[in-house]
Amino acid sequence: MVTWIKTSFWSRVARIILRNRILILILIAGVTFFLSTQWKYMRFSHTEANLLPYNHPVNIEYDKFLNIFGEEGNLIVLAVKDSSLFTVKNFNAWNRLSKQINAFPEVDIVISTQNLQKLVKNNKKEEFELSPLIEGEINNKSKIDSIKQELFLKLPFYESLLYNKETQTVRTAVYLDKDIVNTSVRKEFILNEFVDIIKNFEKETGLNVRVSGMPYIRTLNSQNIIDEISLFILMALGVTSLIFFFFFRSFRATFISMITVIIGVMWAFGFLGLLHYEITVLTAVIPPLIIVIGIPNCIFLINKYQQEVKLHGNQAKSLQRVISKVGNATLMTNVTTAAGFATFIVTESKILKEFGIVASINILAIFILSLLIIPIIYSYMPLPKTKHLKHLKKKWVGGFVNWMENSVKNHRVAVYVISLIALVTSIIGIYQIRISGSLIEDMPKGAEFFDDIRFFEKEFDGVMPLEIMVDTKRKNGVMKLSTLRRMDEVEELIKETPELSDPISVTNLVKYSKQAYYNGNPNYFQLPTNQENNFILSYAKKSSDNSNLLKSFVDTTGQIARITTFMKDIGTDEMEKVEEDLWEKINKVLPNDRYNVTITGKALVFMKGTKYLVKNLVMSLALAVTLISIFMAFMFRSFKMIIISLIPNILPLIITAGMMGFLGIPIKPSTILVFSIAFGISVDDTIHFLAKYRQELGANDWKISKSVYKALKETGVSMFYTSIVLFFGFSVFMISSFGGTKALGGLVSMTLLFAMLANLILLPSLLISLERNIANKDVMKEPNFNVLPEEIEKETEEEKE
Template sequence: MSKFLSFEFWNTVARIILRNRILILLIIVGITIFLGSQWKNMKFSYTEANLLPDDDEINIQYQQFLDKFGEEGNLIVMAVNDPSLFTPKKFAAWNELAKKLDAYDEVEFTVSIGDLKKLEKFEEEGRFRMVPFIDETQPDSLEVEGYREELFERLPFYEGLIYSKKSNTVQTAIYLDKEIVNTELRRDFVVNDLIPIVEDFEADNDLNVYVSGMPYIRTLNSQNIIDEIGLFIGAALLVTSLIFFLFFRSFRATVISMITVVIGVMWAFGVLGLLHYEITVLTAIIPPLIIVIGIPNCIFLINKYQQEIQKHGNQAKSLQRVITKVGNATLMTNLTTASGFATFIFTQSTLLKEFGIVASINIIAIFVLSLLIIPIIYSYMEIPKDKHLKHLNKRWIGGFVDWIERMVRHHRISVFIISLVLLIISIIGLYTIRISGSLLEDMPKNAGFFKDVEFFEEEFDGVMPLEVLVDTKREKGVMKLSTLKKMDELQTLLAEEDELSKPVSVVNLVKYSKQAYYNGNPKYYQLPTSQEQNFILPYAKDLGGEDNNILKTYVDSTGQYARMTTFMKDIGTEQMERIEENLWPKINKIFPEDRYDVQMTGKALIFQKGTNYLVNNLVISLSLAILLIALIMAWMFKSWKMILVSLVPNLLPLLVTGGLMGFLGVPIKPSTILVFSIAFGISVDDTIHFLAKYRQELKANNWKVKRSVYAALRETAVSMFYTSIVLFFGFSVFMISSFGGTVALGGLVSATLLFAMLSNLLLLPSMLLSLQKEIANQEVLKEPAIDIIPEEDDILQEKKRKKK
């Protein structure tokens, strides 16, 4: 391996690249065309991310629920909170709106005031029959008022389904075809049909319609992700190109770099398509991420090329040295960065695994592209003129480097004290971090659909379905009066929780059956007594007849399983855990485990459990990243003592970031959980560059530690500053997102990398100076496994030393 990464190896690589320029460019074009052809396979995610492993017990329970009752997230709701709705014209228009939507193939059925059925008893048939609530197609004012009064006063069954008594809000439920709920057809219907129809209705009737429901929220959320991919890529290209131009003052250097990263972005999309991965809120950030990580590669390569040109003016020699000298260093730094992302591959979460695979592949790909494209393009261009090299002589950054050196030379104790204080404060902040499993927390708060969510939470106590599955362990056990009473008790228990809505189940239908049996008197909306069950339950069991048996919505075909649906507010993991902790002892008391099996499930609950799973795996993932990079460092420098020196300056920024999250109230969630592994994988690059240069300076300065530390510091501070600035502003691009999690990710990674730069420039050299007896000797810093800075530079350093 050491031979593979030796100076001779990179000389061979340089010769191959420069002697086969046309062939290499044709190969790059061919791969780009091939990956471009895979774009057609890219799909956007149309469902919530399932963060749990497929074989997790909670996932298995959810799948069992779906097998019995089908997709539970297929409900879209529209609501109007306006008294003028109950005027003949608007009332008719509202009912007509539901009929228009019901005619679409994507809609299974709608439930509106116009669709409402009343239960009526037909004694001669021995059954109940659903009859229309509204008889007249064009009711007058008096009749509309009568409907309003009957709905709110005599039909408690429809409370929470069709109306809310809090402020007399009326809603229409739109049940989508379960087969298209998680497909692109759902998006087409919502974007191209539903939204325009609702907007036309609002304009024609001067009514404000609130729209929500998980299919609607997911569609607009996915649309925001699609819109933001282009925004991120454009912003990342703009910001990085501006910074690049400010550093190099060269249009052609900027254009060459942009060409390189644009091809890298095309490859990133191609890899997503080739692997048939869906574009989610995480994989959507990979293309701009490739731009941000690719630009520092371009900076190293072009800067070295221009330095060589300035030295001797020989273009062929300069290009050969660019590949030879910078290839090794950029390979190792890109490997450590890719390692930080690759740790996600070892989680059991499909979402994170896909993110880790695509990100790590493309980080290596952008390195290869940079190493090939930049030298080849420059080989066909004229030698840079003096105006292109002026930036190499700029002294504006000298003040920053002087300050760093002064701090390390004269204020090391202060550096250690400040580091220790930051460590203590950060640990305190870590204990205040909360965990969030909210499906809605990351969604854009200023979006219209989010404001509608808040409205439905206020009026109907939530839009996210929480399902309770009751297994009676025997066929037809659900319709036993004893089971119905237990379910009624459970419904009362759930309704007492402020964060949950009024539940709906077969219990509501049986209560409605009794009310209908007593001629619609609302005071009889209750379960039948043991004396009444014999003549009421037979009606309920055949509710609606064979063709319209609404019992199948809440009871499976065997009569063994019952479904109870409630809706959750946008609550976090901690609140849900508190609710479960309060409910389960009571549920187990109501339903003895030897006779019943009760499960809670639903997408919202799955997401929360998945967040907990990710948090539990965060320590494993980050520990794996640290171990992997530590092994790389130990192998590179052949010294286990160097692990401590290299890890401390990079772990401290992570702890500070964790502390900031605690103090600023930024929760741990699927988006922010990426911060630590990403930042660690990138920040350790600076450590590799500094320690490699430090070892070289030690050999050149006859193992004199102080002189070597300061020389390495002055040599590497500028490149660290340049790359850190690019990374800081590059990741800051994500802060323009409308998604709270993406904003937090961008801000936290930017802050972590900036602090990591200072840590590597202040704490790392301070540690080397303070531990010089233990570390700065030939036994510890013997010949490394690979030459990060090639042998030729070692020879030059030795010549400098002899001249002195």
């Protein structure tokens, strides 16, 4: 009775679709038009992906820092390492460049040789004053040599900020307006004005200007991502369409499939705009994900339609059976895949929630589009010609199916041995996987700005900001000499850490004040003694210029100070070791009962976010496995069948993780989705195979071997087509200049092959080997839900006879 009701339901669905074709096409066109109007609301994220929940302690600490000191990632640095910079023409041009940049409204301040200020003592007023290092144009080389000598030998306050004394590299620091750093204004300024002015300077002087800093890196990197998204969608569509045509040898089948997938991609962008979600490192993979899910739907529907046409030649009956039979199975595969991605919604991470919502919505949307568009368009077309059906009897495809059948029938022991070896080897590889929390690891290694990052790491020890915030718990507590000395001890450790640049803090300013008090003698660039402190502070309190400088390092109450350093591109393990060493020193020098200390900054937040993402991935995968297990239990009402069905789904994931370990591919936001995509696809194949297998059991008096081989022959071709199309489709991403995109494409491609072989060889082998344990009614009862309606199948068998 239940089976008849479900069969009747899908028969009614088929009639509704085929009787309302024009109305449905108008509705699809209307929805597509509406969603296309939402594209204008799409926007790329102008900040690094925040992988942590808003209420996470690391985010709370970072937000507290921003509220006190403002955006810390607003620094762009320019540098020249060339002795010809110190000619009259080039040095004046370098100074003019700083003035030109400083004139833009998007720029807050520029610190360079052009406007560099010296701190000097005014004995009459008993205060410190700022005096310019350079005044006006320079007319002779001797003046430049004098400036150079004074900068490198007498102004240690600016060392690491504006120059490298050993290599004589000169740097300019450009601080953008903090209000525009995380907006589209930053991108427009850098791409349309800043880059051009640098190129003009290089053309005028012949000097090679190195440019870096987080705003600059983020802008150029995001532009590369934008360029590649459209490129890879087009290439993925092109490659999959060629492979699709090679299999089906039908322009109409290829055309219909591509139209379906393209509309699905349009809907995906539309939903992103409708929900006002930013395109992030995760949501950017949704358009190609739609191709991943859409192409298998098309293959199964079109392949079934052609099988039905070949069987009886009745178009109306063929289309009705496509919807009735494959529609039900495809719904289940898409629902389970969507459920797997929907597990991200239960996490507390905003970026994960948004990805889970949009991915699950669009997976269901592409199912609906496939089920509606393919039968309706075919209903307006003539029946496929004989040449279009030849692929169903291709010798090499039949040879592949026979090879699988032979492996299952005669080489099951070898199948188990190979699977076991793969499992053990992969587990060894998993122990070699590292987690990467690097902000720049995925960036294109061949890009000019990536070379500049390495340049600044070598010359100035990094560009990624790391901040230490020291709360003295009392007003004006920062300027106490005891506090300054404690901070200086922490800074000495930072100087000794090769992964970190020399720190910048209020202690540098106090040291510079002492140097100025002693008439600029660089030997006195140090913290004052107790006796000196009173005299120097009396000068400093009268100096308005000095108080302005303090604002960058100390809050308005004088209670909280910051220590700024920059970090090299190091792995998560090294970063954690650096953090551990810092905390060990901080806990000794700045005890908790007297100071509240926070270590924060974009680099640290991103690392913590990556680890949080990995933790949530494990939870999401566990939840997805649970949901699939529940579905299998509902479908087969057999615990043993649940275990059997999960093995070919989990094994490809383990093999993929093992490959990542052996190949040195780290776990990071760009590669973490490999597991979700792989699991979703392998589950689809399992459901298709087991659905047909369950159906064959009823038709063959519960003879497992016979049912397995019949299911293998019917589903093997479609699953093989699907896997090959997706393998080449994802392989396109391997030409990407981004390491993460390249790894994602290669890993998913290989995982698809593992999943196909596991479902077509390992799964049938397990079913036959465990025949005695699962062949009775107590183990595998009448299911609660039939994925494929049996009545129609029986009718087909009768027609065959």
